[in-house]
Amino acid sequence: MSAFVHPFDPLTPEEISRAANIVRPLFPGLSPNFRVITLKEPPKTEMVAYLAKRLQGTTPTRTARVQVVVPGVDTAHALHELIVDLDRDTILDKQNLKGKHSYIDASYMKEVERACLADERIQTEIQKLNLPSGSTPCVEPWAYATDGINDMSSRVTMCWFYLRLIDNPDANYYAYPLDLCAEVSEKLEVTRIYRLPSSTDERIHDESRPFDKRRIHSTTASEYYPSLRPSPRTTTKPYQVVQPDGPSFKTRGNFLTWEKWSLHVGFNYREGITLHDIRYDGRSVFYRLSLSEMFVPYGDPRCPYTRKAAFDLGNDGAGINANNLRLGCDCLGHIKYFDGWHNTSSGTPLKLPNAVCCHEQDDGILWKHTNFRTGNAVVARSRILILQTIITVSNYEYIFAFQFGQDASIHYEVRATGILSTSAINIGDNVPYGTIVAPGVMAPYHQHLFCLRLEPAIDGVANSLQVEESVPMPMNDQTVHNPFGVGYVTTSKVIEHEQGIDLDFTKNRIFKIINEKEINPITGTPVGFKIVPCYSQMILSHPDSYHARRSEFGEHAIWVTRYDDEEIFPSGRHTMQSEGGEGIRSGIERRRTDNSNTSVRNENIVVWHTFGSTHNPRIEDWPVMPAEKMVVGLKPVNFFTGNPGLDVAESTQQQNKSVLVQENMHSASGCGQTSL
Amino acid sequence: MSAFVHPFDPLTPEEISRAANIVRPLFPGLSPNFRVITLKEPPKTEMVAYLAKRLQGTTPTRTARVQVVVPGVDTAHALHELIVDLDRDTILDKQNLKGKHSYIDASYMKEVERACLADERIQTEIQKLNLPSGSTPCVEPWAYATDGINDMSSRVTMCWFYLRLIDNPDANYYAYPLDLCAEVSEKLEVTRIYRLPSSTDERIHDESRPFDKRRIHSTTASEYYPSLRPSPRTTTKPYQVVQPDGPSFKTRGNFLTWEKWSLHVGFNYREGITLHDIRYDGRSVFYRLSLSEMFVPYGDPRCPYTRKAAFDLGNDGAGINANNLRLGCDCLGHIKYFDGWHNTSSGTPLKLPNAVCCHEQDDGILWKHTNFRTGNAVVARSRILILQTIITVSNYEYIFAFQFGQDASIHYEVRATGILSTSAINIGDNVPYGTIVAPGVMAPYHQHLFCLRLEPAIDGVANSLQVEESVPMPMNDQTVHNPFGVGYVTTSKVIEHEQGIDLDFTKNRIFKIINEKEINPITGTPVGFKIVPCYSQMILSHPDSYHARRSEFGEHAIWVTRYDDEEIFPSGRHTMQSEGGEGIRSGIERRRTDNSNTSVRNENIVVWHTFGSTHNPRIEDWPVMPAEKMVVGLKPVNFFTGNPGLDVAESTQQQNKSVLVQENMHSASGCGQTSL
Incomplete structure (x- = not known):
């Protein structure tokens, strides 16, 4: 290969062509319809070793996962999967995926x-x-x-x-x-x-x-x-972000550094943005982050409306459906775009331009303190780095953004916007599972269930999930010193085996991903990151329904499993017309039944967070919906030895150049006549 | 009076002086220590009538609430309250508040x-x-x-x-x-x-x-x-907000208009910012919004640490402790400041400069849709208006911000920052109710419980609180058509009597403030606003403890009560060394026992939302804590006949002037050596 390709880099256009060229001869005269030509990421054990040796060890093989639909072989439209070694131009594996279907485009x-x-x-x-x-x-x-x-x-x-x-x-x-x-x-x-x-x-x-x-x-x-439309409102005056010295981030290819963060930006047809080898100040935090699936079941019980239930990643693809982001429209300030690459049905590279944008935002105050004796105040403003992609799936838009903070926090924000999927309703009628948004137009209730997949690597990949709760001390118990009834403590347990767990804010239940072998020198407790969850109702479909059986991840908010190179998708790799039993719960049950190892303590684990919204439309969501935000946080907990953003410089007017506004409404103006 | 003073305006400096001059003669030779000289807001019934007549009816009397501590009368330091008619220069009421104490300053x-x-x-x-x-x-x-x-x-x-x-x-x-x-x-x-x-x-x-x-x-x-400190990091490049045509808001005195919003900005020594007569496009939404109390009980059970429990509003005051906000430090862009006015102990006016700031922020994408057939995308960016105050209460800072959206949403954001209150601990020891943050320094667990007080006026003040849940339809019930088990509906009830209610995200429990008499012409349902709550653990102190008895609002997340001009504070007006029984629950119980009217349906009601954090410190919170955000939303639900932000102009590069960034890290640079 001419240029250096990092093992986390998505397939280059040349690699996509090469993979197609290797696969094509396997189906002579059949013109395979190339559905997928994507990076098969390197085996994690190999890759962890490679990263540990600072890229000096054996480079993992560049491998492509190719899916083709071939008419005339076996059945009318058979889906085949081929694993292609791009270093040796060979086929490593070939499977006829009988009964599985490709995504829709x-x-x-x-x-x-x-x-x-x-x-x-x-x-x-x-x-x-x-x-x-x-x-x-x-x-x-x-x-x-x-x-x-x-x-x-x-x-x-x-x-x-x-x-x-x-x-x-x-x-x-x-x-x-x-x-x-x-x-x-x-x-x-x-x-x-x-x-x-x-x-x-x-x-x-x-x-x-x-x-x-x-x-x-x-x-x-x-x-x-x-x-x-009629002319828009003209009251909103321009607002521009100026960065006189340019952005604070740096990129080379897919490698990105910003403040003390470093990471690789990946991208694939299905998950869209994937982030790899995320480090803060050189210390490993996460090996991989991605949105792994989303499911949108509709609540209208009447057939055939019961067939409205979309796996927007598995059936449609967050990468394929990524918008071509436009400068000055989707973001402000200094913007770096990453293109995505997919393939045409004939196996040639297809550019998905500006699929991911990278930019900074001011996020208000990071920290402040005023000494009440001296009156001296110190303020540090918060800058965040955003990696954003926006997808269109028919009627809906989803805005997915990873946000990195100077305090070593990571936030994942989803905004749902776009247009409600609607059904006809007789004038004058109404139903208990939908909202009338216009004459004869019913917007059915539905849920949006997202599954954020975390591969932690908190000071290394051997991690554990700890569940902590805040619990009052008993008041009138002679064995406990709590004479005034004000004491409370935290109790915690480390999860031993694969399972799904629910949230409980009434107990301040906190999920910490910890490295039990790395003890914070000051606090004396394991280093970790906590999940700040998005509290959401889980799936409402009946457990016996196809909807529920196909989207097992929707049952619990937090899941922990052992890492497996092939388990990336919590509803299975093939969601299109899936029949259930291929999801995260079934996998755990299968391993339990098989007496396989289900230990997740001090292991290479995956933590999955299911969140979303039960979206019972308001008429204010019509005809295009104001973005509904959902946010998940990942924050260090006793990982450092102090506030990692403490060294952010004090905020000054010299740098920020704000402008003082005086009273600007004249008494003679017509404004506010109702009140003056 | 020379200049027009709106009945919602805080007392002017002249009014503060006048009130003191009226009160002073009542305590001849005693040099009363003026603790409070503040607006006694007009009786709501009068004020609602006055607003309804577009300020043409009888103007409510300007009235001051004055509190003085007078040595030598009755006891050593007696607290007296006087209600002063500023239009007639008379005392309307005088009380000796025996057993009550003034705040600490x-x-x-x-x-x-x-x-x-x-x-x-x-x-x-x-x-x-x-x-x-x-x-x-x-x-x-x-x-x-x-x-x-x-x-x-x-x-x-x-x-x-x-x-x-x-x-x-x-x-x-x-x-x-x-x-x-x-x-x-x-x-x-x-x-x-x-x-x-x-x-x-x-x-x-x-x-x-x-x-x-x-x-x-x-x-x-x-x-x-x-x-x-050592020199700060220098990697964060400048980031400025430029508004070439100035801000989109207008002010005259305390009256503010922005986009389709209008409101009055109030301020008092205790609650800090208060907002009045909030309208969108001329339609009444809320009569008054404020933070009404906050309580910070510590979880260390050992006496005398059990005496650490702060009512930061009742005992300290969000107004008195408001920071003097500095241009270009606490906010970016075009900033309008509002001063607050308090009084000295001798009864002269005391300016609290720049106590509140008003500015706009870009808030990402408001709505977007791409037509997948034509490829045409339309994006509208979200602009928000922020009214912010920052208070310092000894060690801690709180950043309180009301945020108004173009989609007619209101968000209330609290950021907690500042320094942890610490206790000494022997080297090598640890406790289950605190975190060791430095050698010999223990940061005890504690809670921050805020109470946001809403006086709704959804198309008028006669409102109701509706609780809605999303509930699966039964699957194998012959009387219900749900053959595939995917149907779900909402069930709702209107709350009839004063009470406290808990949150439950597992049921998607939604609290709507509705006007049952105003039916949306399209949806056929009452117009309303919903509360998007902040899910938080309630108070952990034992119900028999003084902490719990003094902070009754901490028991439930949502409370609904009948409006009463004197019930502004959910732990009572006098929290300093209070003994309990003066809070929101006791008030409800008392009225229930008295057979007073406790109906809250189609009534002038108050809705209170308790939220906050159980703050078990991380070492990352030391020595100054990265802001922890908590957000509460208020959103229209079937109040309008469509998206109120639909007329926001499309986002364009011409207006926004963003800058394209190319790859900017050279191969020879030292960055990211661990990964390349």
Whole structure:
């Protein structure tokens, strides 16, 4: 290889081409459809040794994971996986993934839409609707959420129908959901057509019911696209971030340093951003961080709405669907972009430009103290470094951001925005599992469940998970000295075996990832990082439902497992039409039953945090939703010997150049007439 | 009055002087010590009527609440309260507040320190300690937390001893806590001297134990003051906020408008910032918002540490202790400051300069959507308006900020920073209720419990509190259509009577403040705002303890009560050495027992949210603590007919002027040597 490629680097365009070239001859004359050509990350034991030797030891083999769909081999559309050694140009492993399905992508969705609209029976149904003149039906294809009804041996796509009332491709068609739905097969055939229930009960009362013209409403209420809207407010004055000496971060390739942090920025088609070998002041903190899965089950119990449940990573991909971030729109200040690389169906490299952005933000005050005797105040401002990606999955947007702090904290912030997925409802009706957001438009309740995957390496990879609670001391117990009833202590236990655990803020239950063998010289306790969780309701689907069986990670907020190179995804590697039993709980149960080693104490462990929101829409989420923030924190606990941000320089006006504002509203102005 | 004074305006300096002049003659020859001269806010019924008539009706009387301590009347130091009509220069009410005590302030604390150090017995004890040469003992006076031991008929101050090891008034004396303590009376007499327990048990083993020289450690570990520290890191490059057209907010006096918000900024010695008549687009949302109390009980069970429990508002005052905020240090961008006014002990006006700052911040993305068919993305950035105050209460700092959003949300953020209050501990010992942060320095566990007080006025003051939960539909119940087990619904109840209620994220329990008489035309449900709570452990002190009895608000996260002009403080108006029974729970119980009206449905109600942190110190909190954030949200729920931030203009590079960064680390650089 010409240029140095770090083992954590995503595949380069050249490597993607090479992998395809190695794989293609295995399927002579078959034009394999390349679904995935991605880095198979180096085995962790090899990589840890390599990092320990400061990259002087044996370099792990560059390896690609390739998935192809090949027509005509075995079944109509068989998915094959190949592990390719890029150093030796050989195939290391080849598997026919029978019964597994590849993810769904925008180009396939467009094919499905075309095929669906071209179907004569569909056109007949559309005729029956007697749609307003000038309007255009629009099909939104969704991955089929397993419900046990369809034969799962091939991929099925659900087509939900909407209407563009006005002739503009950016019109918000979610404002006009139709009560029509179709199933489309892998071969792009319409296999079934439904009229959808749209009243307070589950039944379809009138299959020939036309479009209710009373639903037509003002574009102001439903459009978000600027050219379709009245002029925006002009009261928001410009706000710019100026960094006269440039950013405080440095990058070379995917290696990034900022303040005392260093890390590698990875990226793949599925998880999007992955972060590797994260160190603070040279000390190892995390080996790998990523969002490993998310699941969005809808709460409408009426078939076929029960098939709305999206694995936005496993079925769609956070990498593939990453937005091309635009300078000055998605962030302020000095921005460094990282491109992602994926592949076309023919196996050539496909650039995903500006998939990740890196920039700094001011985050208010980091610390302050005023000596009340001298009146002397010292303030240090907090600067954070943000690595952000934004994905679009049909209607929704998710903004994922890792934030690094000068106090050695890491925060992971998710913002949910975009457009609600909607269903038609008869004017005047309502349902207990949805909100009416416009005439005839019901936004069903649903959950967003994210799973943040942590591979800790707190001063090394042999770590433990400790659960600590704050507990009152008994008051009138002769054996305990607590005469005034004000004492409380912490109790803690180290988790011995793989399991899922719930949060409990009423006990101040804290999850610490510790290295039991590294004792803090001052506190006398193991060094560690704690998880500051995002308190969220877990999955509401019945444990016997397909939704729950497919998304086991949604049962508990915290999971701890032994590390395994192949266990990256808490609902399994293949979520598309999965049938359950491939998730994190099943893995733990299997190992327990097998009498495999399930010890997680002083081991190479993985900690998974499930969080999210039970999103019962407000009308304020319509037609495009103000970002809903969810934040998870990772903070050092007795890892250092003091505040790691203590050496941040004092904040001064000389550096910050703020501007003093005087009273700026004149008595004669019309402002605030209600109050003055 | 010459200039127009709005009924919500804090007392002007002229009004403070006038009130003092009216009160002084009541105590001839006694030189009353003016503790409080503050606005007695207008009766709410009058004020609501006045606002409804757009300030054209009868203007409520300007009224002052005055508290004086008068030596020689009744008892040694009697606290009197006077209600003064400033329009008619008359006394409306006069009470001798027998058994109640005024707050503690910095000038009194300094007097106590002087008196304590001047005491001969104290000097003898200090001699016994055999302190390092060049060091200076330092006394930190604290309000005495009631424990039933001392006679509560007069005010007592606890004096905790520390050491300035080096000769600098800004040295961090909390790094050298001494095992010495004294009680000082109102008359500034030392009434008792203690040696403090400093081992794993409660006993004092050796009353003549000298200072252990092994505790002396490097200043780098314990000092935060810049001149006492090594040079700070130089890697953080400047970051400035530029607003070329100025800020988007306007002020005239205390009236503020920003985007579609309008409100009055109030301020008093006790609560600090108070916000009044908060409207969005002219519609009433909240009548008044404030932090109404906070309590910091410590978990060390050993007497006299059991007396460490601070009501930082009731005993100290968020207004009085507000920092003088400095341009370019505490905030960035264009800053408007509001001064506060208090009074001297002689009754003259005392300016608290720059007590509140007002500025804007960029808050990332407000909403975004990309149409996956056209590839067209629309992004609106989020601007927020911040009203911030920072208080210093001895060792700790609290940063309190109300944040207004363009999506009609309000967030209340608290950051806790400053220095841990510490105790001496023998080298080598440890305790289960504290963390060793430096040699011989134990930082005891404690809680910070805040009470945010909401006076809702959701389209008028007749409001209700609704509790909603998300509940799975039963799966195999013939009466419910949920064949696939994926359905869930919300259940809700409106609270009928005054009570305290707990949070429960496992049920997605949501608290909505609604106006049952105003129905959203689209959703068909009452208009409302929801509370996005801060999940926190409630008070750990035993229910029979003085701590718990004095801080009843710490029992439950949410309280709803009927509005009463006199019920502003959830632990009562007089917390100094209070004995319990004056808090929010007792008030509710009393009204229930009295058969008073306790209905809170469609009534003028108050909703209180208790939140905070169980702060078991990390060594990373030492010697000055990185800010710990706590956030409470208030968000419209079916209040509008769509996203209120939909009209925010699209974000553009033309306005934002961001800068593209290229790879900026050279291969030859020394950075990241561990990984490349």
